[in-house]
Amino acid sequence: xxxxxxxDIHITVSEGASLELRCNxxxxxxxxxxxxxQSPGQGLQLLLKYFSGDTLVQGIKGFEAEFKxxxxxxxxxxxxxxxxxxxxxxCAVGSYGGSQGNLIFGKGTKLSVKP
Amino acid sequence: NAxxxxxxxFQVLKTxxxxxxQCAQDMNHEYMSWYRQDPGMGLRLIHYxxxxxxxxxxxxxxxxxxxxxxxxxxxxxxLSAAPSQTSVYFCASSYSITLNxxxxxxxxxxxxVV
Numbered sequence: 001x002x003x004x005x006x007x008d009i010h011i012t013v014s015e016g017a018s019l020e021l022r023c024n025x026x027x028x029x030x031x032x033x034x035x036x037x038q039s040p041g042q043g044l045q046l047l048l049k050y051f052s053g054d055t056l057v058q059g060i061k062g063f064e065a066e067f068k069x070x071x072x073x074x075x076x077x078x079x080x081x082x083x084x085x086x087x088x089x090x091c092a093v094g095s096y097g098g099s100q101g102n103l104i105f106g107k108g109t110k111l112s113v114k115p
Numbered sequence: 116n117a118x119x120x121x122x123x124x125f126q127v128l129k130t131x132x133x134x135x136x137q138c139a140q141d142m143n144h145e146y147m148s149w150y151r152q153d154p155g156m157g158l159r160l161i162h163y164x165x166x167x168x169x170x171x172x173x174x175x176x177x178x179x180x181x182x183x184x185x186x187x188x189x190x191x192x193x194l195s196a197a198p199s200q201t202s203v204y205f206c207a208s209s210y211s212i213t214l215n216x217x218x219x220x221x222x223x224x225x226x227x228v229v
Contacts, residue, residue: 009155034217043119043205043220044158090157102146102212107157 002027002095006106013081014114021076021109023091032094033074034103035065039087047089050074061085086113117141121206121221128196128228136191136224138206144219146209147189151175151202152223158205164189165212196228 005024013019025031032051036044048059055067065076074091091106122137140147148163160173164183178200180192189208193200204224210216 036220041223043222044207044218045220046217049217102148102163102209103207103218105158107155 002093002104004091004093004104004106006089006091006109008109009107010110010112012112012114015083016080019076019078019081019085019111021089021091021111023074023076023106024072025074025091025093026072027093027095031074033065033067034092034094035059035063035074035076036090036092036105037061037087038090038108044090047076081111081113083113083115086111119206119208119219119221121204121224123224124222126224126226128193128226130196130198130228132196134193134196136193136204136206136226138189138191138221139187140189140206140208140219141187142208142210142219143186144208144210145186146212146216147183148173148207148218149179149181149189149191150205150207151200152205153202161191161204193226196226198228200226201228202226 003026034049035047037047038044047063048057050057050067058064063078088108088110090108092103119140145166149161150158152158159175161179162181164170167186170181206221207218209218
């Protein structure tokens with residue numbers, strides 16, 4: 001079955017430190033992968049997406065993610081975290097519909113930023 | 116562009132009451148969907164629509180109805196509210212059902228059933 005796993009429920013990093021949020025997926029075909037961010041009380045905003053080509057993709061707000069087929073991973077990274085990055089981050093894989101629709105989400109990783 | 120607009124932002128219902136959560140998009144998107152978000156559960160799909168007049172069930176459809184009479188609107192109806200339906204509800208839309216289109220989300224409706 002198709003699924004997305006975000007192993008870390010909550011991560012705390014210091015402002016200025018680097019960040020890596022993990023995402024593993026299970027999908028039979030070539031995956032289409034997304035990272036969304038949700039600020040408190042807000043909807044979800046797309047950070048970046050991978051469809052094909054270069055396995056390192058750049059997104060908004062200085063984020064990047066690397067697709068590794070051999071590890072079934074799509075980890076999100078940022079070299080230097082800002083206090084405004086505190087939010088919840090969701091990894092998602094595109095699917096061909098069915099009961100989960102065309103996006104299957106992980107359960108999210110909440111990021112806290114220490115001053 | 117307003118994008119995806121959800122109303123209301125907050126709602127408190129009594130058990131057994133019915134209500135409709137509104138969702139409208141002005142991007143001429145054909146695909147629209149409703150999710151509920153619960154702590155530790157991520158987003159779970161309730162219902163979705165691939166175009167006007169076409170709807171289908173998602174992962175957690177029980178207790179909810181939808182209709183899609185126009186491209187722009189996709190209301191979600193709670194037939195008889197239960198405390199288990201206390202959640203944050205998100206409407207999303209995308210240009211098509213194909214995989215390479217971004218989903219746009221509304222700001223959410225926080226529903227409490229007492």
